[in-house]
Structures are given as C-alpha cells and as structure tokens.
Amino acid sequence: MIELTETHKHTFREDGFAIVEGVLDRETIEAAREKFPLLFKGQFETGLQPDEWNWHEGRDRDTLTRQICNGWKADRTIASIVLREDIGRACAELRGWPGSRINQDNVIWKPPGSKPLGFHQDDSYQDWIVPNEMMTCWITLDDTTATGGTIEYVRGSHLWPLAPPIGQFHAPDDALADLRPAAAGAGVEPEIVPIEVPAGSAVFHHGRTWHGSRDNKGEAPRRSVVAHCMSCDVAHHPSNVHPVYSRYRRQDDLSMDESFFPILWRQDGYRTAWLP
Ligand SMILES: O=C(O)CCC(=O)C(=O)O
Numbered sequence: 001m002i003e004l005t006e007t008h009k010h011t012f013r014e015d016g017f018a019i020v021e022g023v024l025d026r027e028t029i030e031a032a033r034e035k036f037p038l039l040f041k042g043q044f045e046t047g048l049q050p051d052e053w054n055w056h057e058g059r060d061r062d063t064l065t066r067q068i069c070n071g072w073k074a075d076r077t078i079a080s081i082v083l084r085e086d087i088g089r090a091c092a093e094l095r096g097w098p099g100s101r102i103n104q105d106n107v108i109w110k111p112p113g114s115k116p117l118g119f120h121q122d123d124s125y126q127d128w129i130v131p132n133e134m135m136t137c138w139i140t141l142d143d144t145t146a147t148g149g150t151i152e153y154v155r156g157s158h159l160w161p162l163a164p165p166i167g168q169f170h171a172p173d174d175a176l177a178d179l180r181p182a183a184a185g186a187g188v189e190p191e192i193v194p195i196e197v198p199a200g201s202a203v204f205h206h207g208r209t210w211h212g213s214r215d216n217k218g219e220a221p222r223r224s225v226v227a228h229c230m231s232c233d234v235a236h237h238p239s240n241v242h243p244v245y246s247r248y249r250r251q252d253d254l255s256m257d258e259s260f261f262p263i264l265w266r267q268d269g270y271r272t273a274w275l276p
Helices: 008-014 025-042 076-082 085-095 179-187
Strands: 017-019 066-069 099-110 119-120 135-140 151-154 190-194 203-208 211-214 221-229 263-266
Touching: 008 017, 008 085, 017 099, 025 066, 025 076, 025 099, 025 190, 025 221, 076 099, 076 119, 085 135, 085 221, 085 263, 099 211, 135 190
Parallel strands: none
Antiparallel strands: 017 203, 066 099, 099 221, 099 263, 119 211, 135 203, 135 221, 151 190, 151 211
C-alpha cells in the first residue's frame, strides 16, 4: 500500500520526481518477471495484443530496448500492478487531481548491452487529450544501478516549458540531444540523477520532468512496469489525433471510455467497476 509522506510531496514539488520503496512484494516481482519473455514472444494471456509492441523476438535487434504499451490488456499480472488503486491515488494526490485514470502502461526490458531511450518529457506526446498532462509511476522489477540502464531524471525540469516530441526516442546516438537545447532555453546546467533503488521500488514523475535511460552497461537486465496516469476528468482532444489512442474515441463524443481508460481512484470513492 503506497502512503505518500510530506517528504515525498515536498521532494516531488521541488524535483519533479519522488522515490517510494517497497511498492511490490517479492512474489509479484517474480510473477511479473516471468511474463516478460512470453509477452515479447506474443503469448498474450487474455488473447488481446497490447496497443504497441515495439520489439518482437526474432524480428528486432537484440540491442534495442524492448517496449510494450498497454500490456495490461494482454496480461493480468501486468494489469494487477498498473491498475492499482493506490497508484491512482498517489498520482492524483501529487498533482492535485480529483482522481486518476490509466492513460497507458509500459513494459520495458533493457537487457545487458541494450541502447538508450532518448531524454524526453512525457507530456510532449499527449496533445490528443485535454488537458495534455500525464503523471507516471515507474516501477522497477530489478535492483537498478547507474551503469545498468536505470531511469535518469533531470532535477527540477518539470518547471521548464513543454518541448516538442524528441527527434529519436529509441536507440538515439546521443540520448541527451534534445535535452541540451531545452536546458539552455531554461537557462540551467541540467543535473541528471540516475535512480539506484532495490527491485519493487517506484518513482513518481511529473509529465514535464525530463527523463530517459542510457545503455545498459551492466551484466543484468533492467525490467520495469510503468503506469502512466491522467486526471479522471480528462477528455479527448476535438481535433488532434493520436494514431493509436484516438481509436478509442467514440463518434461525436469526447469523453473517455472507462473500458479503455479505467478510473483507478477518485476522491469520492469511485473506481471503475470491472477492475477487480
Ligand atoms: O524505463 C525507461 O527506460 C524509461 C521509461 C519512461 O520513459 C517513462 O516511464 O516515462
């Protein structure tokens, strides 16, 4: 059960991210790890494909970071993590929202030798929703190290302006290429903080906090499950279209469908009925 302290809230306000250890127990960590090879082979427990599936075994280079978006639709173990009520509550509390829905999840697998994910702001990819704001709970299934491809945050960068989507997200030659001009624009020397935490820890980050992960130079994989949330009150944008997620917009209706974007927690006690 995640209980945010005043220290977490203060750190989040100052830095744009806050670490909470002990979010997953050993059994859940093991259960989730076992799903990674199956998911990336296309063996989906529910029979449904995830919305995005960027690395297929046998098709893609081993050096790429492997990523699935909306693994919760394909797998109940992933769903049991990213659709947790306490994650929704913590995201809402940190942002002052009346509640949280899932926007999308990520299943991320960085084997030894795998390449970076470019530093970016999550909100740069959210122009299909109003307001275009996301809040993330990033959870590691492995102990993380600075050289082992862990997530890295730029302290205080949630207060910088919103930048456009970055030039190259997967395996860029220079993971910091888009961060540098953004930092120069903000008039600061970026302070990059690698997150070194035990398996089962979470980091909550603001949708504008610059972050990414560099090469995994270690001997062990780095696996994460990520819940990207949005406010429960969010709507589809009337004209901006996301090629994947705007498919869930109904004709002449901008409201979010709870079948695809369930409400994890709301301050009046509501939670999407089918979630249990
Ligand atoms: O796990 C990573 O390497 C990056 C994840 C990420 O970009 C995110 O959680 O927003």
